[in-house]
Amino acid sequence: MKLTNKRVLLTGASGGIGQALAFELASRGAHLILVGRNGPAMNELVKRLPGAAYHQVMTVKHYSHDEISELREVLQYEPRLDVLINNAGTQCFRWLEKQSFGDIHAQLYTNTEVPILLTRALLDRFNAEGMVVNVGSIMGDIGYPGYSLYCASKFALRGFSEALSRELADTGIRVVYVAPRATDTSLNSEAMVEMNRLLGNKSDSPQWVASQIITAIQKRRLRTRLGFPERFFVKINALLPTLVDNALIRKLAVIQQFARTSLKPGAKKS
Template identity: 40%
Template sequence: MKAAQARVLLTGAGGGIGQAMAAALVQAGAAVMLVGRSGERLAAQAAALRLRAGARSPELACVTADLLAGDDLARLGRAAADWDCNVVIHNAGVPSFGRLQSLDADAVARVLDTNLRAPILLTQALLPHLLRRPRAQVICVGSALGRIGLPGFSVYSASKFGLRGFAEALRRELADSAVRVQYLGPRSTRTGFNSAELDAYNLLTGTATDAPETVAAALLRLLEDEVAERFIGMPEAAAVRLNGLAPTLLDGGFDKHRRHLPPIDERADDAAPNTALQGART
């Protein structure tokens, strides 16, 4: 679908990647419904997008919603259908980094609910509407860690492996319809999504990072060429393929990553809150 024909519901619109995606979509001529938890932040973002667009006057809508609240999800689904959305971009997410023993149970649940459960339920709510469109797309913004499990990302990878599996299965389920389901897998990206611990880990392990605008450009290409999956960056894209064919061959390649994980605080109480969950792409 050409961007100029797209009416895009974009979750996580106020985050670093979300802001870059919204700007790229508007610049390409798409109408965009910005979705996030802060109405004030969304209104300021929409004003900035209109100012940048100048005389082109892009069509923008703002919906404040908590994707973990069932009532908000239902309201968002109705608003998007009334707005005649034909593209859904599941971009909202929360991170999780650290050894599994350090992760609090509530934080684990939040990661899985935000990164996996919410996109599934929002897609389910919108699917009857999307199936009535002449053409529609559902794009799941995951991660390279949805195909490669790294030390320190057990829960985050679980959520993104699940999201990629959802996209793959639904793509095949809807193959005889006009709805295309796609998956975008960025590698580490320079935004406030990353904690200081994760930035240090990336530096120590030599992990390459991209600007949010790189991810936004890849998203725009994915929208228009309608390929099923795209992973961003090398060697990540190559490692994704190798990991799919023979995952155990890569096991030894991540010894450095394991060695550079933050240590477990032996003095911490078992019930202490998790500090490895920081930020949100919302």
């Protein structure tokens, strides 16, 4: 897909990956609809984007059902969409017993229900060769201690993406799923950063992740998983999960040290 003059709706536009995606898309001539909670940040972002006059901002407070319905109503009177990028997300790196009901609901709602609701609301607003892009996670393939709810939400998003892709196989609309590994954004808490350092876990820049998402869009690639050895462990986990069980059990003491802390959890991508 060539992105010149394509209309792209991007959620989580003020977050690290969101901002990087906005620059990548705008530099290729796309016309952006930036959706997120932080209106001032998105307005400042638009001023710095190539072709600022072609982009617009839509602020939501909670991605509530009413706000999603209002978004659909507004877009009903505008040109059709070419791409929807479901990028907004949140996570809480904590042992399950340390997570509140609010923490649990926020992750399941933001990471799973919101992309599904947005896709459902806008599915008939796409051009014939439109595309839904769901930004998942390697943790949508591998259950990782301390991320039980985040993994649950991303496993669900991956399943939704796969099923919807097959559901729409006889149409021109494609569903693309991209799964980054750890990425250097404000979503990471201090505990997460320190744990990854001690365990030697690698992370990527938002700019690199955004470039890989753009490549997946351009090539209309249905599934993309980022990072090595993470891609390798996804295959091992699918075929021989006990090997991954044992590898993570050996790291469990270090993971517990940080997942049980009271350090502030990761911020929301908005």
